[in-house]
Amino acid sequence: MKVTIVGAGNVGASCAEYIAQKQIASKVVLLDIKEGFAEGKALDLFQTATTLGFNTSITGVTNDYSATAGSNVVVITSGVPRKPGMTREELIGINAGIVKKVSENILKYSPDSMIVVVSNPMDTMTYLALKATGLPKNRIIGMGGALDSSRFKTYLSLALDKPVNDIQGMVIGGHGDTTMIPLPRLASYNGAPVSQFLDKKNLDKVVSDTMVGGATLTKLLGTSAWYAPGASVSYLVDSILNDYKRMIPCSVLLEGEYELNDICIGVPCIIGANGVENIVDLKLNDDEMNLLRNSAEKVKEMNFSLSDIIE
Numbered sequence: 001m002k003v004t005i006v007g008a009g010n011v012g013a014s015c016a017e018y019i020a021q022k023q024i025a026s027k028v029v030l031l032d033i034k035e036g037f038a039e040g041k042a043l044d045l046f047q048t049a050t051t052l053g054f055n056t057s058i059t060g061v062t063n064d065y066s067a068t069a070g071s072n073v074v075v076i077t078s079g080v081p082r083k084p085g086m087t088r089e090e091l092i093g094i095n096a097g098i099v100k101k102v103s104e105n106i107l108k109y110s111p112d113s114m115i116v117v118v119s120n121p122m123d124t125m126t127y128l129a130l131k132a133t134g135l136p137k138n139r140i141i142g143m144g145g146a147l148d149s150s151r152f153k154t155y156l157s158l159a160l161d162k163p164v165n166d167i168q169g170m171v172i173g174g175h176g177d178t179t180m181i182p183l184p185r186l187a188s189y190n191g192a193p194v195s196q197f198l199d200k201k202n203l204d205k206v207v208s209d210t211m212v213g214g215a216t217l218t219k220l221l222g223t224s225a226w227y228a229p230g231a232s233v234s235y236l237v238d239s240i241l242n243d244y245k246r247m248i249p250c251s252v253l254l255e256g257e258y259e260l261n262d263i264c265i266g267v268p269c270i271i272g273a274n275g276v277e278n279i280v281d282l283k284l285n286d287d288e289m290n291l292l293r294n295s296a297e298k299v300k301e302m303n304f305s306l307s308d309i310i311e
Contacts, residue, residue, distance in 0.1 A: 001024075001026055001027070001072050001241045002025060002026070002027040002029070002070055002071045002072055003024070003027070003028050003029070003072065003073045003074075003075065003237060003241075004017055004028075004029075004030075004031060004068040004069060004071040004073075004074045004075070004106070004110070004113075005028065005029070005030050005031070005074075005075045005077060006031050006032075006039050006074065006075065006076050006078045006082075006102050006106070007031075007032060007076065007077035007078030007118075007119075008031070008038035008041045008042075008060065009028045009032075009077065009078075009226075010033035010223070010224070010226035011077045011118060011224065011226045011229045011233075012030060012032075012041075012075070012077040012078075012230075013030070013045070013226075013229055013230075014026050014227055014229065014230025014231070014233075015046055015075055015077065015118075015229075015230045015234060015237075016030055016042070016058060016227045017045055017177065017230065018059055018230050018231055018234035019056070019233075019234045019237060019238075019264075020045060020054050020056040020235075021052055021054055021147060022051070022054075022234060023055065023056050023237065024237055024238045024241055024242070025058075025073075025237070025241060026054060026055075026056060026057065027056065027057050027303050028042075028056055028057070028058045028059075028060075029041045029042075029058075029059050029060070029064075029067055029068050029071070030058070030059070030060040030061070031060070031061050031063065031064070031065070031067070031068060031147045032060070032062065032063070032078075033062070033063050033078075034062070035062050036062065037058035037060075037062070037179065038060030038061055038062060039062065040060065041060055041104040042044070042058045042059050042060030043058075043060065045058050046058040046059075053299070055122065055148075058199045059172050065105045065106070065108060065109050066109060066252070068106065068109050069109040069110060069111060070108075070109070070110060071106075071110040071113045072110075072112075072113060072114065072241060073113060073114045073115075073116060073237050073240055073241065074106045074110060074114070074115050074116070075097055075111045075115075075116045075118060075196045075233055075237065076099060076102050076103070076116070076117050076118060076119055076125075076129070077104075077118040077119060077233075078099070078102055078119060079094065079095035079099065079119035079120065080095060080099050087090075089101045089283065090311075092124055092302060092305055092306075093122055093295070095119050095120065095121075095122075095125060095300050096125070096128055096306060098119070099117070099119050099128055099129055099132075100128060100129075100132045101126045101196050102133065102232055103115065103128075103129045103132050103133050104124070104133065106182075106298060107133055107135075113139075113238055114139050114141065114196075114231060114275045115129060115133075115135070115140050115141070115252055116140060116141050116142075116143055116236060116237065117129050117141065117142045117143065117251070118143050118229060118233060119283040120144065120175075120224075121175070121176065121249045121302055122142045122144040122175040122251060123142055123174050123175055123176075123179075123191050123263075123264050123265055123302075124264075124298045124299065124302045124303050124306065125142070125146065126141070126142030126251045126252075126264040127253070127263065127264040127303055127306070128306050130264065131306070134301055137252060137253040137255075137276065138275040138277070139275045139276075140252075140253070140264075140275075141250050141251070141252060141269075141271070141275060141276060142175065142206060142251025143229070143232055143233055143236055143250065143251075144174075144175025144180075144250075144251055144266055145170075145171055145172060145175065145248065145249025145250050145266035145267075145268075146173050146232040146235060146248050146249060146250065147175075147228055147232040148175060148182075148210065148213070148249070148266070149170050149171045149226055149248075149249050150231070150232055151171075151210050151213035151214075151228065152169045152170070152182045152187070152206070152207075152210040153167045153168070153169045153210060153211070155209045155210050156169055156187060156194055156198075156206055159198055159202050159203075159205070159206050160189060160194065160198065162189055166185070166186045166189055166190045167188070167189050167194070168187060169182070169183070169184075169186070169187035169188075169194075170182075170183050170186060170187070170249050170268060171183065171210065171249060171266065171299045172265075172266045172267055172282075172284055172292065173265060173266050173270065173296075174247055174251075174265055174266065174296075174298060174299045175208075175251060175294045175297035176298070176299075177211055177212050177214065177215050177264060178211070178298065179295040179298050179299060180210070180211055180266070180295070181288065181291045181292060181295060182207045182210045182211065182286065183205070183282075183287070184203045184206065184207060185285070186282070189205065198276070200307055214295045221231055227228065235248070236242050236248060236270035236271060238252070239271040239272065240271060240272065240273065240275060241273075242273045243273035244271075244272065245266050245272040245277065246270070246271055246272065247270055247271075247280060248267070248268070248269060248271050249266050249267065249269070250266065250267070250269045250271065250274050250275070251265055251266050251277065252264060252265075252267065252269055252279065254267065254279070254293065255283070257279045258281075258284070258289075258292060259289070259293075260292075260293075260296050261306040263296055263299060263303070264299075265292075265295065265296055265299055267279055267280070267282075268280040268282060269285055
């Protein structure tokens with residue numbers, strides 16, 4: 001199995017590192033437009049193989065899409081990262097052109113690949129990739145919900161003071177500070193609702209901390225996070241290549257599901273060898289549905305600016 005990662009920055013390199021360490025794919029290709037950058041990252045990572053015990057080959061190339069030929073999954077991380085004070089929405093003008101060009105180049109050499117979009121604003125970039133390529137909707141997947149859910153579970157773990165892997169939780173909606181929707185009603189600790197252990201005040205704090213989770217890290221680091229995004233991508237790619245059929249919140253095209261149409265937004269999906277194999281209906285209550293509708297309106301507002309690019 002072969003995975004290509006477009007963009008060899010912090011997030012792209014983390015994707016490659018985790019995919020190689022877990023031996024999810026036999027080959028990983030890093031591609032970047034900066035001369036020698038992907039080659040250097042790939043060589044550095046490959047030199048860890050003997051000490052870490054993996055056999056995945058890692059290669060890097062500068063803007064040579066022919067080296068990506070035959071990829072089963074292509075991950076698009078390329079684009080300008082967020083700076084402190086910058087919203088994901090402000091990135092759209094810069095990153096839309098990049099994602100469209102990358103998507104088109106990918107399909108020249110890997111026409112059957114699944115495409116995982118990480119570039120921000122992620123829901124809008126996923127929608128752009130879908131419209132620009134004309135691919136079936138099961139083959140274009142936005143990663144954001146997986147990352148947001150990992151942050152939600154982390155904050156629940158901290159609030160509960162319990163092991164993070166004993167906690168289940170999900171975030172749907174847009175991948176943005178004002179559009180994501182953590183779902184505390186459905187969160188659990190070893191099968192028990194977290195509301196049995198946390199009062200409303202603490203649950204509300206977990207929700208608010210989750211929603212600004214990315215911005216918090218950007219402020220601390222001076223740039224976008226990379227460890228958790230890289231791990232979330234590897235988790236998603238693993239489910240595709242090994243046909244695990246995990247339920248993962250992803251940004252996918254909705255055509256009537258959750259009463260929404262013509263929008264890519266985060267909802268729980270079964271992810272397997274065919275990409276998005278099913279969209280799961282969570283049976284949201286009225287308050288949660290209203291939040292999702294409001295989130296969708298904000299995402300669609302961003303999508304309006306794509307009209308010139310898609311046409």
